[in-house]
Structures are given as C-alpha cells and as structure tokens.
Amino acid sequence: MKKNTRPIKAYQNLSFLKSADARLxxxxxxxxxxxxxxxxxNIADTIVFFGSARLKSRKDALKEFNLIKNSDPKLTPDxxxxxxxxxQHVEMSKYYEDTxxxxxxxxxxxxxxxxxxxxxxxxxxxxxxIMEAANKGAKVAGGFSVGLNISIPFEQxxxxxxxxxxxxxxHYFFMRKFWFAYLAKALIVFPGGFGTMDExxxxxxxxxxxxxxxxxxxxxxxxxxxKRLINFDLLEEMGMISKSDLNLFRFCNTPNEAFNLITKxxxxxxxxxxxx
Numbered sequence: 001m002k003k004n005t006r007p008i009k010a011y012q013n014l015s016f017l018k019s020a021d022a023r024l025x026x027x028x029x030x031x032x033x034x035x036x037x038x039x040x041x042n043i044a045d046t047i048v049f050f051g052s053a054r055l056k057s058r059k060d061a062l063k064e065f066n067l068i069k070n071s072d073p074k075l076t077p078d079x080x081x082x083x084x085x086x087x088q089h090v091e092m093s094k095y096y097e098d099t100x101x102x103x104x105x106x107x108x109x110x111x112x113x114x115x116x117x118x119x120x121x122x123x124x125x126x127x128x129x130i131m132e133a134a135n136k137g138a139k140v141a142g143g144f145s146v147g148l149n150i151s152i153p154f155e156q157x158x159x160x161x162x163x164x165x166x167x168x169x170x171h172y173f174f175m176r177k178f179w180f181a182y183l184a185k186a187l188i189v190f191p192g193g194f195g196t197m198d199e200x201x202x203x204x205x206x207x208x209x210x211x212x213x214x215x216x217x218x219x220x221x222x223x224x225x226x227k228r229l230i231n232f233d234l235l236e237e238m239g240m241i242s243k244s245d246l247n248l249f250r251f252c253n254t255p256n257e258a259f260n261l262i263t264k265x266x267x268x269x270x271x272x273x274x275x276x
Contacts, residue, residue, distance in 0.1 A: 043146070045183050
C-alpha cells in the first residue's frame, strides 16, 4: 500500500515560482529581501557611484598597452587599432583611479561620524570598471560597500571588493533602479555609455518631476567629458528644459572637489540636529 504523499507548499514549488503566474511574487522578493538585509546591517543610506563598466585600472591598462606595443605588428591582427584602443584605456584609467580615491575619502569620512546607523555607504552596480573602483575604495578604507548586480549577458559578475553580505543579484532592472534611488543621498556619475546615461537621466527626470522629493545631490564627474558628450546648454536654449533644470546637478573635476562638495552637502542637509 502506497503512502499518502503530501502536496507541495506553494512557496516551495519552484516550477510555480519560476512561472509567469508568480512574476509578482518574484518582484516583491526583490524588494523585501534587500530591505531585510539593509535593516540587518543597519544601512541607513548610500552614496551611489555610476560609470562605465569598461574602464580599467591604470595597472591593468598599462599591462594591456605594453603587451600590444611589444607584440609583433605582422602577427597581430589590427595592430594599429588595438594599440590606439589600449592607449585610450590608459588615458581613461584616470577615472578608475579617481573613483577609488573619492570612494576611500567618503568611506573614511562616514566611518568617522560615529553614528548609530551606517550612513552614506558606497553603493554600485557591483560589476567591473567604475563600479569595481568604488567598491575597492570603500574596502581600502575598511568600510562596507553595496553591490546591486543585474543578470545580463555581459558584465554580470560581481567584483571582489563588494561586501559579501551586501552583494545582491537582481533580475528586474526596475527593482535594481529602485534600490539605487531609494537609499541614495548622493549620486556620483563618472564617464560611461548608454547605461550610465540612462541612470543619470532617469534620476534627473525623477527629481525634475518631483517624484524624488528628498535632498538628493547629483554630481557629474569631469565637466569637459560630459559637456563634450551632451550639450546641456542647447537643451535649455531650445526650450527642451528650464534654465533651473541645469541646477539639478553639479559638475566636479577632482576627487577632493567632489569630496568637499558632498560632505558639506551632507553636513548641511542630513547631519544637522533633527535631519534624517
């Protein structure tokens, strides 16, 4: 005689949980599980770093450049093109190094506040490039850092500098973006491509339309790069944005300049008595 088999509970039914019918459950999980971990580690708010996943450290960029430069041009397909690209990587590596330094400065400063909660924790997308550099700077300072990774075909690995307990893997872009915006008190946008521009303009739109009402500082790093890429003044001149919209963000060009701007902003808006 066969034993009675109990039916599986809904929350243990993986075929259901992975189905279209359970999509809402999966979405809620990507809200509730991170919220639980942030509370566990007493994370009150964050400083978010955005920027290219393709940028290399100066050490890695120089290694690549020297490897190509010292190779035989006759045996290296597209030698001239690869050499130019590697030279560009060396030049652009300054942003990686600036990110490490700024993240280190901010983490050391926040750790010195001696508050009940962990304030102004470095947060990135968890991947390579600028994300890795920001997480590295926080680790060098001996602090926590958050990595909000996303499952995509490329650049999806979590860098080794993210605090393991604060490493997250998202399926839904919108839930990942929610966590970037929800805890952030400042965003620092380094040079990047489509993804970086998407993140920058989405946040600016949310501030412009007052969907984000808190005091959120947006720092755009390297005025020369961004003004060459985007003609912000033309947007205002052609009536596409208001003149006041140009005040929704600030340009900075060095780690020390950005550090001073951000910390003074926090002291004024979040560290005075009664501010949260």
